[in-house]
Amino acid sequence: MKQQWQAFTAEIIKNRHSTITLVTFIAFSLAPLFGGVFMFLMKDNGTEGLSGAFQAKATLLSFEANWNSFLGLLSQAVGVGGVLIFGFVASWLFGREYSDGTAKDLLSLPISRAKIINAKFIYYILWCTALILSNLILGLLIGLVLHLPGWSAEIFVNNLIIYFVTTVLIILLNTPIAFFAIFGKGYMSPLGFVAILLVLAQIFGALGFGNYFPWAIPGIYSGSGGADMKAGLNFFSFLIIGFTSVIGYFGTIFWWKYADQTK
Amino acid sequence: MNIIQTYDLTKTFGDTIAVDYISINVREGEIYGFLGLNGAGKTTLIRLLLGMIKPDSGSISLFGHNAKQGSDIWNNVGYLVETPYAYPNLTVKENLEVFYQLRGLNDRKQIDKIISVLQLDQYKNKKAKYLSLGNSQRLGLAKALLHNPKLLILDEPINGLDPAGIVEVREFLKDLVKNHNTTIFLSSHILSEISKVATRIGIVHEGKLIKEINTSELEDQIIKKLCVNTNENQKALQILNENGFNASINGNGLIESTEINAIQKPELISALLVKYNVPPKMISVFEEDLEAYFLRMIKS
Numbered sequence: 001m002k003q004q005w006q007a008f009t010a011e012i013i014k015n016r017h018s019t020i021t022l023v024t025f026i027a028f029s030l031a032p033l034f035g036g037v038f039m040f041l042m043k044d045n046g047t048e049g050l051s052g053a054f055q056a057k058a059t060l061l062s063f064e065a066n067w068n069s070f071l072g073l074l075s076q077a078v079g080v081g082g083v084l085i086f087g088f089v090a091s092w093l094f095g096r097e098y099s100d101g102t103a104k105d106l107l108s109l110p111i112s113r114a115k116i117i118n119a120k121f122i123y124y125i126l127w128c129t130a131l132i133l134s135n136l137i138l139g140l141l142i143g144l145v146l147h148l149p150g151w152s153a154e155i156f157v158n159n160l161i162i163y164f165v166t167t168v169l170i171i172l173l174n175t176p177i178a179f180f181a182i183f184g185k186g187y188m189s190p191l192g193f194v195a196i197l198l199v200l201a202q203i204f205g206a207l208g209f210g211n212y213f214p215w216a217i218p219g220i221y222s223g224s225g226g227a228d229m230k231a232g233l234n235f236f237s238f239l240i241i242g243f244t245s246v247i248g249y250f251g252t253i254f255w256w257k258y259a260d261q262t263k
Numbered sequence: 264m265n266i267i268q269t270y271d272l273t274k275t276f277g278d279t280i281a282v283d284y285i286s287i288n289v290r291e292g293e294i295y296g297f298l299g300l301n302g303a304g305k306t307t308l309i310r311l312l313l314g315m316i317k318p319d320s321g322s323i324s325l326f327g328h329n330a331k332q333g334s335d336i337w338n339n340v341g342y343l344v345e346t347p348y349a350y351p352n353l354t355v356k357e358n359l360e361v362f363y364q365l366r367g368l369n370d371r372k373q374i375d376k377i378i379s380v381l382q383l384d385q386y387k388n389k390k391a392k393y394l395s396l397g398n399s400q401r402l403g404l405a406k407a408l409l410h411n412p413k414l415l416i417l418d419e420p421i422n423g424l425d426p427a428g429i430v431e432v433r434e435f436l437k438d439l440v441k442n443h444n445t446t447i448f449l450s451s452h453i454l455s456e457i458s459k460v461a462t463r464i465g466i467v468h469e470g471k472l473i474k475e476i477n478t479s480e481l482e483d484q485i486i487k488k489l490c491v492n493t494n495e496n497q498k499a500l501q502i503l504n505e506n507g508f509n510a511s512i513n514g515n516g517l518i519e520s521t522e523i524n525a526i527q528k529p530e531l532i533s534a535l536l537v538k539y540n541v542p543p544k545m546i547s548v549f550e551e552d553l554e555a556y557f558l559r560m561i562k563s
Contacts, residue, residue, distance in 0.1 A: 003367065010364040017352040017390075101348030105406065108313040108342060109365050112333035116365070257332065260316040 003111050007119035015123065020092050028085050028131045029138055031077030036142035038073065039065045043146065066150030067143060071159035072223055074139045075166050078132060079222030082170040083201070083215055086128050087194035090177040093120050093127075094252070095187030098263055103185070113257045121178070121249070125171055132167045136160075162222060169218040169241055175248025182255050185263045205229070211237045214244040264291045264327065266414050266446040267312060272321035274307055281307040283470035284321070289448055289463075294440055296461030296478075297450040298557065304470040305450040306345055309418050312448070313342055325414065338366055341412035343420055347403020351392035355383050355402055358391055359409055366410050373409060380435075381405045396423035404432070408439075415439070417449040421456060433460050454553040468561040486551040486559075489525045491518040491532060492544050499541045506535055517545075 015021065042065040063069045094117075097103040106116050143151075180190040201216035205225055210216035211232040217240070220229045267289035274282040282304045289295040299305045310316045312323060314330060323329070330336045349358045359374045378387050381401045386394060391402060400423045407415060415436075421429045437460060439445040451457045457464060458478055466474040476484060490513075493499040500518050503510045503525075510520035525532055529546050536543050551559070 006364045006367050010361045013357055013361050013364065014350055014353065016357060019352075100350055101346065102350060104310075104315060104344050105348075105362070106365070107315050108337050108340060109362075110333065110335050110338040110367065111365055115333075258317075262310065262316060 004115050007115045011119045011123045031081050032135050032139035035073040039070050067148050068155045070143050075163045075222040076224035079166045079219035079224050086170050086174050087177050089127050090174040091181050091187040091190035093124050094178040094181035098185040107261055114253050117253050117256050128171050166218050166222040172245035175245050179248050179251040214241050266291050268324045270322045273319045280470045285472045291446055294447040294461045296457035296464040298457050299467035303467045339413040341407035342416040343403045343407045344418045349391035349402050354388050356387045362406050377405045377409050397428050415447045454557040466560050474560050485556050487526050488549050489520045491546050493541045495541050502539045
């Protein structure tokens with residue numbers, strides 16, 4: 001446990017002065033900000049206040065300018081944007097050691113290599129948690145400023161559960177991203193992998209198999225595909241996410257511990 | 264006691280044999296210089312020693328043990344492999360703090376001490392990305408030395424250092440061995456440099472260890488010869504041979520002798536030739552330089 005704490009402390013030091021941290025918070029905060037604009041435009045004229053694709057989407061999902069829709073929107077932003085932003089965080093944390101050329105310095109130390117990787121996973125979870133908490137707080141402030149109607153504790157708690165479950169699903173799903181960062185020796189290949197996953201999530205969703213494609217499931221769960229798609233999720237959908245996460249986690253540890261490290 | 268011991272160590276990458284049945288023993292208190300051209304297999308051997316890559320066959324022991332990942336043995340080992348990189352957004356001190364934590368050290372003074380020893384005081388709050396190549400090298404050495412290791416494994420440690428820095432590091436390494444009982448294994452592609460610091464040298468070429476030699480014996484291995492030119496070289500050669508100096512005419516038409524008496528006392532040769540009326544127009548002692556010796560070794 002002491003060594004795990006040492007590895008985690010080292011990870012904290014490594015991320016001091018990191019501009020990437022700020023960039024992820026700014027990028028992720030765009031979701032509640034745009035959600036707020038969405039609500040503001042709908043406030044007086046409903047979906048008529050919107051135009052084009054936004055109007056079609058809002059109509060499809062029965063959006064209204066109220067707390068229920070706004071909190072739902074925040075969850076959907078996590079469900080889709082989280083794949084990208086959390087994937088970016090994982091790519092950076094695990095790939096930077098190769099991009100910075102420091103991976104070799106972490107390999108012959110009196111601390112298990114698994115603990116170094118675990119420290120990164122812990123830091124990754126905390127980073128993502130901070131991102132979703134900041135978005136939640138920002139979202140609540142925007143909702144208050146807009147005087148959105150329809151607040152109730154039940155609506156808040158129900159949406160909060162979806163918000164956090166969606167977050168957990170995406171956090172779990174990024175262990176393969178960590179693997180690709182270690183396997184690809186840098187943060188470019190996992191970023192490419194994230195981009196491919198986002199495209200595939202859309203394709204599988206459109207084909208009606210989204211409930212069995214890991215990276216489409218959080219978005220569907222968050223409600224971004226509508227109630228019908230969400231109803232298609234079942235036990236196996238969540239089992240697939242758990243399986244993907246476990247494979248990704250152990251794959252990362254295994255590769256870091258046993259593959260030849262030549263960079 | 265052997266601090267490093269490898270037996271028939273082999274590593275291939277595809278069709279390339281990077282390390283080919285290398286067996287070496289590095290004894291306590293030695294500075295073992297591992298010499299080879301770029302791509303000879305030096306870095307691969309160092310990565311094998313450090314457990315970064317696995318051998319195809321053969322064995323490695325450090326301090327008499329099979330050094331497993333994460334074991335305490337690694338707190339007796341400091342290392343620097345290839346170009347020393349650091350976390351670019353962290354200062355020199357913060358970079359060292361990372362490894363202070365990872366090594367589980369418990370005396371923070373060690374960070375300031377090594378900064379001072381490597382003369383990085385004025386840069387300690389400077390971000391690593393703004394350091395010169397030489398100071399980055401110093402930071403790499405500081406990381407390797409932070410925990411006072413008993414064994415230092417250094418890959419091309421003087422790369423990027425200016426002449427003053429090279430002398431400084433050389434003296435520093437010698438001091439570590441002399442006063443702190445450290446054992447050093449270092450690689451380089453520059454024999455003249457390695458010969459100034461190493462007590463023993465291993466020459467590697469195309470993955471094979473082709474020669475091991477004590478630095479003190481190096482002098483005896485280097486070719487030395489006396490070259491003489493006169494107006495009548497055939498007659499001069501005959502005179503030298505008749506007077507007990509084994510000599511011959513080389514490819515350039517000059518008289519050449521590897522006789523130790525001739526090399527050590529060229530004035531005797533000169534006097535002899537003058538006496539027989541074939542005075543030398545040119546007489547010089549040629550000594551093979553270390554780089555030529557190194558090239559001769561790998562070519563043979």
